[in-house]
Amino acid sequence: MxxxxxxxxxxxxxxxxxxxxxxxxxxxxxxxxxxxxxxxxxxxxxxxxxxxxxxxxxxxxxxxxxxxxxxxxxxxxxxxxxxxxxxxxxxxxxxxxxxxxxxxxxxxxxxxxxxxxxxxxxxxxxxxxxxxxxxxxxxxxxxxxxxxxxxxxxxxxxxxxxxxxxxxxFVENILNGMQDWVRVIDLEDNIIYANETMKEELGYYLVGRKCFDVIGRKAPCDDCVSRQAAKIRGSVQKEEKINGKIFSVMSSPLKNLNGEIQAVIEVLRDVTQSKLMEEQIKAQNKRFSDDLKIARKMQCGLLPKEMSTDKITFTYTYKPCEAIGGDFFDVFEIDRTHIGVYIADVSGHGVPASMLTMFLRQTIRKDIISPAQVLEHLYKKYNESDFGTEIYITMFYAVIDIQNKKIKYANAGHNTLPILFNNEDMKHLNASGFPISNWVEEADYKEYEMNFNNRDRLLLLTDGITDICSPSGQRYDMRYIEENIMNNKDKNIEEIKNIVIKDTYNFIYGEKLENNKIYDDITLLLLELYE
Missing domain, CATH: 1.20.1260 (Ferritin)
Structure with missing residues (x-):
């Protein structure tokens, strides 16, 4: 054809x-x-x-x-x-x-x-x-x-x-059946036709009057869409307030058989209710956004501060993908010789996940030096609550004995294993265990112990780092982190942390670090033991 x-x-x-x-x-x-x-x-x-x-x-x-x-x-x-x-x-x-x-x-x-x-x-x-x-x-x-x-x-x-x-x-009945106002305006601003819906609202004396006069104006609008439509030979739209209502006005040229513009046809749709609803949604979103900002401030306020002991120091990066996140961690003193540390990742993001981090902080036992017992107690308390089967918590929990230079730890399904390293060596703290959930009635956790000597460092993180992908789909797995650690082991923990975080952003965005869009919570905690 x-x-x-x-x-x-x-x-x-x-x-x-x-x-x-x-x-x-x-x-x-x-x-x-x-x-x-x-x-x-x-x-x-x-x-x-x-x-x-x-x-x-x-x-x-x-x-x-x-x-x-x-x-x-x-x-x-x-x-x-x-x-x-x-x-x-x-x-x-x-x-x-x-x-x-x-x-x-x-x-x-x-x-x-x-x-x-x-x-x-x-x-x-x-x-x-x-x-x-x-x-x-x-x-x-x-x-x-x-x-x-x-x-x-x-x-x-x-x-x-x-x-x-x-x-x-017949044609007029079609136009009169419309809920929208319809009028035709000649090139001298005179109304030459108006449908019944418009007449019922503005009065039956419309034809022959100026288009601006019937809406209470003494002169044409500065942004007159009917004149613009005739000038550009195309449709023009704007919003107009008439008798306290908001109308969407669409003006289109009306041509004769020779293609010459003789008039403009306008359709005015009452959008007052939709605009009101739009403003209500905006106000509601602003209130919600303000509440989230407060919640974020509160959540960040619960993150660990400086400790009274000078035997251990730490630094961290916490970047939730939404205003508030499901990652959480803490470093705290159990007694004069024991330091508790954990990192947790709640399934999902946003408000539901952040609420579980509050449960976690309030429920965790900070007076027990056995990591396995702490996780078992947490699992029991979780099952006493009705959180459903859709959400769960993965968690790594450790207790550092700063006097005897030991670290005990247990794992509740946290698949991003911590790394213990110094200037000479590096090893993963391998452990397995059941996530904190209500999938089964009871869960047993196995406890492990290793040496934690002076100048040893402990890196804990969530899968928000190891699950990121480059534009080509390549994952940022643990080997990149290990390379960054070993190549910079002579640097302090603050420098190492910044190197790792910068490398993850370079992996995703190249050198465009101003693009800070992330799709999972990113959390990294780095500790060092001093003499």
Whole structure:
């Protein structure tokens, strides 16, 4: 179809419309005893004839303007073949129309045939590359659409002949049925039409008045959209406040048959309620955002501060992906010789996860020096609460004996294993255990012990770091962290922490560190034991 010329399309259209006229005239002759059907078929035949004449006039005009020998037109045999393929789509079956049908059924069948005709010409339009063909097909489709309107008018008035006044009344009823205000404004700002909905609201004396006068203005608006629409020959939209209500105003140019702009049609939709709802949602979101800021401040305020002992020091990075997060950690003194430390990751993010971190902080036993017993107590208390099966906590818990230089630890499903390192060596604190959850009634935790000598360092982190990915999909796994540790083991813990965090951001964003969008909570805690 993309090789059809404008003359080819016109020949097909003329031939189809002529066949349509012949078809309906035959139906007219066959319906001799049914006057109502005769009227319908005669009206349809005349419409098809008018369409054929319209397309033939364009065809003759094109023949005069164009040297048609520049391209090969379809011959009559080809035209007949095309018609035979599509006539079943465009014209109804004769036997179907001869069946006994009332006026409404017959007209509705005709409308369906027009829909099929529009679909056929639209398919030609979609497959053509020629600008002139596109213009002519738009003419064809517009004519068929007008045919649909005339058939619908027959149904509306229940008769085959519709006057100009009745046609205008039909169109006005469509506009008056709209809840939106509709008005037409000429190029001198005069209202030349307003629908009933607008008149009921602003009064029935609208036509003949200036468009700005009816909304309480003495002069045209500085940002008059009707003038803008006429100037740019396109649609323009703005919001306007009228009688205490907010309207969305859409202005579009109204052109005559020569394409000249004669007026502007405006549709005004009352958006007061939606704007009010929008403002309420914004206010609610602001309150929620303010509450989250307070919650974040409170959550950050619970993070560990400096300790009274000078035997141990620590530094950390805490970056929740939302305002508040599900990662949590703490470093605290159990007694004069024991330091407790843990890092936890609650499933999910945001408010639900952060609430569980509060439960964790309030429930954890800070007077027990056995990590396994602490986790077992936490598991028991968790199961006494009704948190559901969807959420859980993974946690690594350790107790550092700063006098005997030992570290005891246990693991509740925390899969990002801590790293114990110094200037000579590096090892993972391997341990396994069941997450804090209510999946089973009881959970036993195994306790491990290792040396923790002076200048040893302990790195704890969550999977928010090890699960990040580069743009190519590569994961930032533990080997990157291990390389950063060993390559910078001579640096202090603050420097090592910053190197690791910067490397993770470089991994995701290259050198564009100002892009701080992350998709999981990132938490890193680094401790060092002194003499």
């Amino acid at each position: 993309h090789n059809f010329s404008e003359l080819d399309i016109l020949k097909i259209a003329i031939s189809m419309e002529e066949d349509g006229e012949k078809f309906y005239r035959k139906m007219y002759e066959d319906a001799q005893t049914d006057t109502e059907k005769q009227q319908i078929f005669l009206a349809l035949a005349n419409e098809e004839k008018n369409h054929a004449v319209f397309f033939n006039n364009i065809y003759q005009e094109m023949l005069q303007k164009t040297n048609h020998k520049e391209y090969e037109l379809f011959d009559n045999d080809t035209i007949e073949m095309i018609k035979s393929l599509v006539s079943g789509l465009v014209l109804p079956e004769e036997d179907h129309l001869n069946k006994k049908q009332d006026f409404k059924e017959l007209i509705n069948n005709m409308v369906e045939q027009e829909y099929r005709s529009i679909k056929f010409y639209s398919s030609l339009l979609e497959n053509t590359k020629n600008d002139n063909v596109t213009i002519f097909l738009h003419h064809v489709i517009r004519e068929e659409e007008q045919h649909v309107i005339k058939l619908k008018e027959m149904l509306y008035y229940n008769k085959t002949s519709v006057s100009i006044e009745e046609h205008i009344y």
